[in-house]
Structure formats: C-alpha cells, structure tokens
Amino acid sequence: MTTSAVLFDMDGVLVDSASLHVRAYEQVFRDAGIEFSMAARDAVHEGKSRSEVIGIAVPEASAAIGQALFDAKPNAVAKLLRTARDVSMPGATRIVRALAERGVAMGVVTNSVAPEIWLAVAEVLDLMDVVVTGNDVSTPKPSPEGYLLAAERLGVDPAACIVFEDSLDGCLAASRAGMRVAVLAATRPAWADGSFEVVPTLDSPGALALCLPAAARDFS
Known part of the structure; x- marks a missing residue:
C-alpha cells in the first residue's frame, strides 16, 4: 500500500529531549525536597507520560504533592529550553523537510502535553499537519488512541501510515492502530519482533526509503 502519511513520536525521534527532561524533573524534585529515583529516570527514557513518571517517583505522595510536581515540570523545561541549542535528533529536520517538499502529510503523536515548544526549537513545528498530544487522548501509549486520532485528523487510512518510534510503548501503540512501524x-x-522495521537514524537512506522508495537515492 502506498504511504499516505508519516507520523513521528517526538521524544527520542524528532528531538533529543530525555536528558533535558531528566534535568527538569531533578530540579522540580530538588526544590520540593524529594529524591528523583533511578526508576523514574528510566521511565523518562522509556517515554512515559508526566503523570506516569511522577507516579513512579513518588507512588505514596498525596494528591496535592503529585499535582504540585506535575504543574511545576513544564516551567522547568521551558527555562532549560531557553538556553538549549540544537535539540533535534540526527536527520530529523532533514527528513521532515524532504517529506514536506514532496507533499507528504505528516504528524506528531506524543504523550507530551506541551510538545510545541520542542518542535519549534527543532524547526519542524510549522511543517506538521497534525500534532496529537497527551491532552488529546484519554489513554496514553501503548494505547493506539493517539495514532488513530492522527489518521482521522489527516483523513487517511491507518494502514497507509508509517510511524517512526523509539520505545516499546510507542511501537505497540502504532502497531495496534494497524500502522507500519519503524524503530x-x-x-x-530485544523487544522488537520481525513486524517492525529498524533504521539507525532519520538521516539514513533507509528511513526515507520506507516512506518514499523512489526518493531514497536523493537522500544519501
């Protein structure tokens, strides 16, 4: 089936955000006098949502403390982003621009509730046709809800979409939506079965070839 749309996860796919997210969480938790656990750090790198990360870090915390940590996180990220330089993953801007030049519909599906600032810093926000955030769905990845919503907003068949992901939850979400998945x-x-394609970076010819086979020769 011809590819009708290309969808991207954000963290770890379009933007290299995990280390900055961890720094932001550490600052928020330090200000609250609470240790940010190694398990919570791992959850950040796995692409877990903010509520999930906080739940892992402080499972016994009161609702008020959990909400205060939740509310403080975006401001901590914004402060760090103001001094950040290039946050894009290798090849991210290049492949997005190449697809845009060829008229391919694109979107971002992320558990993040405030992805726009990241996408803007990475210089890809204006090239996206849809951005589905954690605020748009009732259940985060690995639920397929976000990917199905992106296909609906684009007006395309989910089976005609290819998704670039980097986490098990994200790949499961896209696969359950009936989409082709590239890790x-x-x-x-170890968790990626044979149904998932694997590409090392977004600036490899194989990445564009999955989307537009005829264009791959121009991407070397």
Missing part, C-alpha cells in the same frame, strides 16, 4: 535504533531491540 529508531542502532540495532534491533
């Missing part, structure tokens, strides 16, 4: 990884992760 961004140097080598095939």
Whole structure:
C-alpha cells in the first residue's frame, strides 16, 4: 500500500529531549525536597507520560504533592529550553523537510502535553499537519488512541501510515492502530519482533526509503 502519511513520536525521534527532561524533573524534585529515583529516570527514557513518571517517583505522595510536581515540570523545561541549542535528533529536520517538499502529510503523536515548544526549537513545528498530544487522548501509549486520532485528523487510512518510534510503548501503540512501524535504533531491540522495521537514524537512506522508495537515492 502506498504511504499516505508519516507520523513521528517526538521524544527520542524528532528531538533529543530525555536528558533535558531528566534535568527538569531533578530540579522540580530538588526544590520540593524529594529524591528523583533511578526508576523514574528510566521511565523518562522509556517515554512515559508526566503523570506516569511522577507516579513512579513518588507512588505514596498525596494528591496535592503529585499535582504540585506535575504543574511545576513544564516551567522547568521551558527555562532549560531557553538556553538549549540544537535539540533535534540526527536527520530529523532533514527528513521532515524532504517529506514536506514532496507533499507528504505528516504528524506528531506524543504523550507530551506541551510538545510545541520542542518542535519549534527543532524547526519542524510549522511543517506538521497534525500534532496529537497527551491532552488529546484519554489513554496514553501503548494505547493506539493517539495514532488513530492522527489518521482521522489527516483523513487517511491507518494502514497507509508509517510511524517512526523509539520505545516499546510507542511501537505497540502504532502497531495496534494497524500502522507500519519503524524503530529508531542502532540495532534491533530485544523487544522488537520481525513486524517492525529498524533504521539507525532519520538521516539514513533507509528511513526515507520506507516512506518514499523512489526518493531514497536523493537522500544519501
């Protein structure tokens, strides 16, 4: 089936955000006098939502403390982003621009509730046709809800979409939506079965070839 749309996860796919997210959480938790656990750090790198990360970090916290941490996180990220330089993953801006030049519909599906500032810093926000955030769905990845919503907003068949992801939850979400999935990884992760394609970076010819086979030769 011809590809009608290309969808991207944000964290770890379009933007290299995990380390900055961890720094923001550490600042918020330090200000609250609470340790930010290693398990919570791992959850950030796995692409878990803000509420999930906080729940892992402080499972016994009161609702008020949890909400205060939740509310403080975006401001901490924004402060760090103001001094950040290039936050884009290798090849991200290049492939997005290449697809835009060829008229391919694109979107971002992320558990993040405030992705626009990241996408703007990475210089890809204006090239996206849809952005589905954690605020748009009732259940985060691995639920397919976000990807199905993106296909609906684009007016395309989910089966005609290809998705670039980097986490198990994200790949499961896209697969459950009936979409073709490409994992961004140097080598095939242990959890990635044969139904998932694997590409090392977005600036590899293989990444564009998955979207537009005829255009791959121009991307080397």
